Amino acid sequence: MSLKRSVRREFLKRGAALAGGLGLGAAKPAVGQTPAPGAFIKGTDERVAYGERSQYVTSTRIPHGGRPSPDAFGLDFHIAAPLQDSVGVITPSSLHYVGTTRGSFTPNIDPAEHRLMIHGMVERPLIFTVDELKRLPSVTRMHFIECAGNRANRRHTTVQETHGMTSCAEWTGVLLSTLLNEAGVQEGGNWIVAEGVEEVKGASSIPMSKAMDDCLVCYGMNGEAVRPQQGFPLRLLAPGFEGILSVKWLRRIKVVDQFYMTYSDYGHLRQDADDAALSLQIGPKSVITYPSGGQQLAGRGFYEIKGLAWSGGGAVARVEVSTDGGRNWTDAQIRGTAHRMAHTRFTLNWEWDGSESELMSRCTDELGSVQPMRAQITEYWTQRGQPGRVRGQDNSIQPWRVESDGSVHNAIT
Amino acid sequence: MSLKRSVRREFLKRGAALAGGLGLGAAKPAVGQTPAPGAFIKGTDERVAYGERSQYVTSTRIPHGGRPSPDAFGLDFHIAAPLQDSVGVITPSSLHYVGTTRGSFTPNIDPAEHRLMIHGMVERPLIFTVDELKRLPSVTRMHFIECAGNRANRRHTTVQETHGMTSCAEWTGVLLSTLLNEAGVQEGGNWIVAEGVEEVKGASSIPMSKAMDDCLVCYGMNGEAVRPQQGFPLRLLAPGFEGILSVKWLRRIKVVDQFYMTYSDYGHLRQDADDAALSLQIGPKSVITYPSGGQQLAGRGFYEIKGLAWSGGGAVARVEVSTDGGRNWTDAQIRGTAHRMAHTRFTLNWEWDGSESELMSRCTDELGSVQPMRAQITEYWTQRGQPGRVRGQDNSIQPWRVESDGSVHNAIT
Numbered sequence: 001m002s003l004k005r006s007v008r009r010e011f012l013k014r015g016a017a018l019a020g021g022l023g024l025g026a027a028k029p030a031v032g033q034t035p036a037p038g039a040f041i042k043g044t045d046e047r048v049a050y051g052e053r054s055q056y057v058t059s060t061r062i063p064h065g066g067r068p069s070p071d072a073f074g075l076d077f078h079i080a081a082p083l084q085d086s087v088g089v090i091t092p093s094s095l096h097y098v099g100t101t102r103g104s105f106t107p108n109i110d111p112a113e114h115r116l117m118i119h120g121m122v123e124r125p126l127i128f129t130v131d132e133l134k135r136l137p138s139v140t141r142m143h144f145i146e147c148a149g150n151r152a153n154r155r156h157t158t159v160q161e162t163h164g165m166t167s168c169a170e171w172t173g174v175l176l177s178t179l180l181n182e183a184g185v186q187e188g189g190n191w192i193v194a195e196g197v198e199e200v201k202g203a204s205s206i207p208m209s210k211a212m213d214d215c216l217v218c219y220g221m222n223g224e225a226v227r228p229q230q231g232f233p234l235r236l237l238a239p240g241f242e243g244i245l246s247v248k249w250l251r252r253i254k255v256v257d258q259f260y261m262t263y264s265d266y267g268h269l270r271q272d273a274d275d276a277a278l279s280l281q282i283g284p285k286s287v288i289t290y291p292s293g294g295q296q297l298a299g300r301g302f303y304e305i306k307g308l309a310w311s312g313g314g315a316v317a318r319v320e321v322s323t324d325g326g327r328n329w330t331d332a333q334i335r336g337t338a339h340r341m342a343h344t345r346f347t348l349n350w351e352w353d354g355s356e357s358e359l360m361s362r363c364t365d366e367l368g369s370v371q372p373m374r375a376q377i378t379e380y381w382t383q384r385g386q387p388g389r390v391r392g393q394d395n396s397i398q399p400w401r402v403e404s405d406g407s408v409h410n411a412i413t
Numbered sequence: 414m415s416l417k418r419s420v421r422r423e424f425l426k427r428g429a430a431l432a433g434g435l436g437l438g439a440a441k442p443a444v445g446q447t448p449a450p451g452a453f454i455k456g457t458d459e460r461v462a463y464g465e466r467s468q469y470v471t472s473t474r475i476p477h478g479g480r481p482s483p484d485a486f487g488l489d490f491h492i493a494a495p496l497q498d499s500v501g502v503i504t505p506s507s508l509h510y511v512g513t514t515r516g517s518f519t520p521n522i523d524p525a526e527h528r529l530m531i532h533g534m535v536e537r538p539l540i541f542t543v544d545e546l547k548r549l550p551s552v553t554r555m556h557f558i559e560c561a562g563n564r565a566n567r568r569h570t571t572v573q574e575t576h577g578m579t580s581c582a583e584w585t586g587v588l589l590s591t592l593l594n595e596a597g598v599q600e601g602g603n604w605i606v607a608e609g610v611e612e613v614k615g616a617s618s619i620p621m622s623k624a625m626d627d628c629l630v631c632y633g634m635n636g637e638a639v640r641p642q643q644g645f646p647l648r649l650l651a652p653g654f655e656g657i658l659s660v661k662w663l664r665r666i667k668v669v670d671q672f673y674m675t676y677s678d679y680g681h682l683r684q685d686a687d688d689a690a691l692s693l694q695i696g697p698k699s700v701i702t703y704p705s706g707g708q709q710l711a712g713r714g715f716y717e718i719k720g721l722a723w724s725g726g727g728a729v730a731r732v733e734v735s736t737d738g739g740r741n742w743t744d745a746q747i748r749g750t751a752h753r754m755a756h757t758r759f760t761l762n763w764e765w766d767g768s769e770s771e772l773m774s775r776c777t778d779e780l781g782s783v784q785p786m787r788a789q790i791t792e793y794w795t796q797r798g799q800p801g802r803v804r805g806q807d808n809s810i811q812p813w814r815v816e817s818d819g820s821v822h823n824a825i826t
Contacts, residue, residue, distance in 0.1 A: 049473035051507045054645045056524055057638045060462035087585040087633030088553040090503070094464045095637065111469055134703075135716050140501040140749045140758050172500040220500030222635065224508065225470045232467045290547075303548050336553045337750055345553050 059085040061095055064149065064165055078149065080164025083289050083308065089142065089336065089343040091167035093227045099147040099165060099243055100198065107197045107249045111225075111233035116179075116217065120193075120254035123184030130219060130233045136174045139216065141239070142342040144168040144310045146282050148242040151394040154412040159292040162398060162410065166285075166310070168343035169230075171237055172220030177212045180255070189255040193262060194236045197249035203262035204245045206238055208255075214239050214341075217250060240312030240341040241280050242393065282312030283395035284371045286319055286346070286363035297406035300354035305332075308343045311365035315339060318364040319346040325358035325399065325411075326373065332361070340366075357402040358411055373397050374412065472498040474508055477562065477578055491562065493577025496702050496721065502555065502749065502756040504580035506640045512560040512578060512656055513611065520610045520662045524638075524646035529592075529630065533605075533667035536597030543632060543646045549587045552629065554652070555755035557581040557723045559695050561655040564807040567825040572705040575811060575823065579698075579723070581756035582643075584650055585633030590625045593668070602668040606675060607649050610662035616675035617658045619651055621668075627652050627754075630663060653725030653754040654693050655806065695725030696808035697784045699732055699759070699776035710819035713767035720745070721756045724778035728752060731777040732759040738771035738812065738824075739786065745774070753779075770815040771824055786810050787825065 064078035079098040081091055091097075111130045119125040144166055152162035180192075185208065192211045195203040206215070216237040218226055226232045231248030238245040244264050286309035291297055305323075309316045315338045320329040332346040346361070363371040374396040381387060399411035477491035492511040494504055504510075524543045532538040557579055565575035593605075598621065605624045608616040619628070629650040631639055639645045644661030651658040657677050699722035704710055718736075722729045728751045733742040745759040759774070776784040785793075787809040794800060812824035 051474075051509070051511075051640055051642045053506075054524075054638060054641045055521070057645075059637065061464075062462075086636060087551075087638075088583045088636055090583050090636035092506070092636045093466075096464070098464075108468070111467075131711070135711075135714075137717050137762060138500075138719065138748070138760060142749075170501045170503050222505055223499060223501050223503035224472065224505045225467060225500075227464055228467045229464045232470075298544070298548075301548075304550050306551065335551070336555075337752070339750070347551060349550060 059095065061097070062160060062164070064099075064147075078147070078165065080160050081167045083159045083164055083166075083287070084292050084295065086289055086308065089168050089308070089345050090222060091169060091343075093169065093222045093224070093230070096167040096169060096227070096230060097145075097147065097165045098229045099149070100248070106228045108228065109197065109233055109249060114233050114251070116234055116250060117252045118179055118183045118255075119252070120256055121186040121189035122180075122255050123186065124182070126179070126183050128179070133174055133217065133219060133234070136178060138172055138174055140170060140172045140220075141216070142168060142170050142339040143237060143239045144282075144341060144343050145237070145243045145246050146285075146310070148244060148279075148393060152396070152398055152410075152412060154410060156293070156410055156412075158294040159287055159289055159398075162293070163287045165243075166343070168310070169222050171216060171218045173216045173218035173234075173237070176215035176217055176236070176253070179217065179253075180212060183255075185255055188257050191256050191259055193254045193256055193260050194245075194247040194250060195252040195254070196231065196247045197251050204247050204264045205256075205259050205262060206241075206245055210238060210241065240282055240314075242282060245280070279393070282310070283393050284311040284313065284316075284363040284365040284369045285309065285393075285395040286361040286371060287398045288321070288359050288361050288400055291359065291402060291408045292400055293408055293410045295408045297352065297402065297408070299406060300352050303350050303352055305348045305350045305359065307332075307346050307361050309346055309361065309363040310341070310343050311363060311367075311369065312341060313369055314341065314366040316344040316346075316363055317366045317368075319344075320362045320364075321346075321348045322360045322362075323350060323357050326360050326397070329362065352402070354404060356404050359400045359402065360397050362397055371395055371397055472508065474510070475573060475577070477512075477560075491560070491578065493573050494580045496572045496577055496579075496700070497705050497708065499702055499721065502581050502721070502758050503635060504582060504756075506582065506635045506637070506643070509580040509582060509640070509643060510558075510560065510578050511642045512562070513661070519641045521641065522610065522646055522662060527646050527664070529647055529663060530665045531592055531596045531668075532665070533669055534599040534602035535593075535668050536599060537595070539592070539596050541592070546587055546630065546632060546647070549591060551585055551587055553583060553585045553633070554629070555581060555752040556584050556650060556652045557695075557754060557756050558650070558656045558659050559698075559723070561657060561692075561806060565809075565811055565823075565825060567823060569706070569823055569825075571707040572700055572702055572811075575706070576700045578656075579756070581723070582635050584629060584631045586629040586631035586647075586650070589628040589630055589649070589666070592630065592666075593625060596668075598668055601670050604669050604672055606667045606669055606673050607658075607660040607663060608665040608667070609644065609660040610664050617660050617677045618669075618672050618675060619654075619658055623651060623654065653695055653727075655695060658693070692806070695723070696806050697724040697726065697729075697776040697778040697782045698722065698806075698808040699729075699774040699784060700811045701734070701772050701774050701813055704772065704815060704821045705813055706821055706823045708821045710765060710815065710821070712819060713765050716763045716765055718745075718761040718763045718772065720759050720774050722759055722774065722776040723754070723756050724776060724780075724782065725754060726782055727754065727779040729757040729759075729776055730779045730781075732757075733775045733777075734759075734761045735773045735775075736763060736770050739773050739810070742775065765815070767817060769817050772813045772815065773810050775810055784808055784810055
């Protein structure tokens with residue numbers, strides 16, 4: 001393949017940068033020696049049962065935007081994923097972002113006692129136990145969830161702060177359409193209200209067209225049960241729509257005739273069509289995770305630029321990368337399968353010459369929608385008499401500035 | 414889609430079995446009530462940083478085959494994944510099977526001190542730090558790893574005992590070919606010996622054709638760093654080949670001229686071509702995970718049969734399921750994308766009439782190779798004068814017997 005050849009040529013060209021530093025004599029060879037007996041993790045019954053990560057891996061979630069957003073109990077209820085350390089497209093369940101409508105007290109639900117009720121404008125109201133749901137036809141799909149509040153500003157320093165309120169997992173469950181068809185939606189049942197087990201019930205209103213299209217009632221996530229912070233034992237998933245619609249600790253779906261304003265719908269009662277069109281569905285979006293703000297390049301030479309792209313409109317079709325602040329763009333490589341409404345890993349080989357550079361990525365989805373520059377969004381709202389207003393999803397292009405000393409900074413102005 | 418319609422018809426047909434039991438009045442409705450304040454998991458800084466699973470989810474790994482195989486330190490070094498609880502295709506990293514050549518003392522490696530050396534019959538011997546590897550072009554791929562010892566026998570009671578020594582993860586790393594091309598393989602360098610950090614060095618010999626095809630040097634697994642039990646910070650992955658060749662705690666790759674017998678190659682010095690052909694690459698394989706041995710059906714009615722299929726020969730092309738001990742076969746549905754050398758989830762809608770049934774699944778891979786019946790394998794070896802001998806991979810079809818009381822049992826005779 002041509003990649004392999006070009007990579008080899010690039011490495012060989014690099015001279016002192018990387019290849020030179022990798023010469024046999026240049027590094028401390030820890031290889032070839034048997035480690036001392038103390039250098040082992042002792043096996044325990046617990047570690048056999050359910051393994052842990054290395055003590056040297058300290059990547060953690062942080063409060064959204066780097067600033068605590070305490071609830072009435074003084075606890076954070078918006079927690080961002082460490083995208084700067086991400087590899088591949090899966091977010092580990094332990095590091096998946098968390099947003100709750102209010103309160104970070106996670107419901108501690110015994111699944112044997114939990115029920116899901118389907119009622120309202122249906123022919124046959126139904127109640128399912130979790131075990132009964134697991135008997136029904138299932139699907140497994142990769143999907144991202146993103147909080148509508150996942151917006152970058154110039155005060156943010158890292159990609160965890162600018163973009164950490166999105167994550168991606170392998171979700172397993174039953175299509176909501178399977179349950180609604182079984183219940184039998186009555187004529188005029190045009191919306192659903194989905195309610196979870198939260199102090200404020202965490203309800204959301206979703207159009208029936210979306211509910212019957214691709215919404216899932218999930219019991220599985222990344223190969224095991226949905227985690228408590230993600231809605232154990234049941235989470236509604238509304239793929240590609242803003243995260244608040246993916247109701248956690250799901251206990252009730254009521255078929256109704258119209259949009260109902262619930263606690264979690266505070267952002268969804270639209271005054272105008274522009275707002276509505278920009279609100280529910282996440283636009284085409286991407287961000288470079290390496291190199292990103294707060295990281296430090298070791299010196300000039302070869303680097304693989306890595307990032308994540310996603311869209312609520314379907315699969316990512318194309319990602320372009322610029323290393324000169326948007327003057328020139330190069331097609332990045334999509335790594336692995338670009339699943340619909342899922343994080344997609346992109347990469348670009350880059351030879352850094354040591355000069356100041358501005359890195360950007362731009363996503364185009366399968367509908368042909370293209371991620372906008374921040375200036376375009378500003379112009380859009382300025383033309384509508386609301387300069388500087390952030391509304392709907394902010395899916396604008398994120399710039400990172402690489403200084404000549406190798407430090408990387410948020411370049412939003 | 415026709416599935417939805419047929420599913421609905423099936424549910425409605427079920428009468429007392431499932432649909433009846435789901436009627437609104439029949440269940441204890443825990444829905445609609447706000448839980449007591451004590452029913453919450455209190456948020457802690459630690460849980461914010463790195464989340465945990467529910468206290469009600471107790472699925473764990475067990476010693477392989479259900480019987481401890483203690484090493485010199487009295488610890489188990491073959492640990493099986495709980496496939497009976499699996500959803501989707503990813504195995505959570507905490508539940509990924511573990512096999513080590515000897516000793517369950519997991520190396521506790523500081524990645525900053527770790528090196529990977531490429532040497533032997535190469536033009537330019539190289540040493541890489543982990544950070545240097547992360548600068549190189551990466552790939553992300555779903556791949557299973559399976560231990561050659563993943564064999565079922567009639568004493569096993571659950572799918573964890575019969576098949577738990579296989580797992581699947583999203584792996585991220587550098588193609589080994591990228592590193593070997595950079596080092597420059599000399600004429601006659603036909604094999605590699607890959608060595609890890611273990612008491613016995615955990616070395617394995619791999620043909621150069623495989624090394625240059627699709628082997629990976631992985632630093633990422635399921636979206637985070639490779640776990641210590643899986644080889645942190647670096648694991649060699651030889652997709653589709655038996656697990657012992659996917660060397661953990663990788664520190665050295667030596668290009669050599671021929672097969673070298675190392676500690677981990679004890680099973681690979683072949684006396685004959687039959688053995689060799691059946692040894693390195695995992696054949697087409699599948700197993701039903703639900704219903705499976707030790708599980709209990711709640712009564713007659715609708716069930717979705719769920720299982721996993723995989724092959725070392727490439728992607729799973731087809732899975733058939735029999736509910737009558739192999740007399741009749743029906744095509745199962747493949748759920749999600751059938752990746753090459755990866756677990757693939759299959760399902761089949763099943764209306765259980767309450768009579769004794771024998772469930773089987775049969776995998777065909779993209780090469781057209783078909784998973785054999787146990788009787789075929791027995792006949793193969795009997796014809797070669799070795800009746801009853803288990804050699805190479807055992808990829809035979811696993812039968813589960815559902816008794817009329819709903820209990821499920823291993824049906825190997």
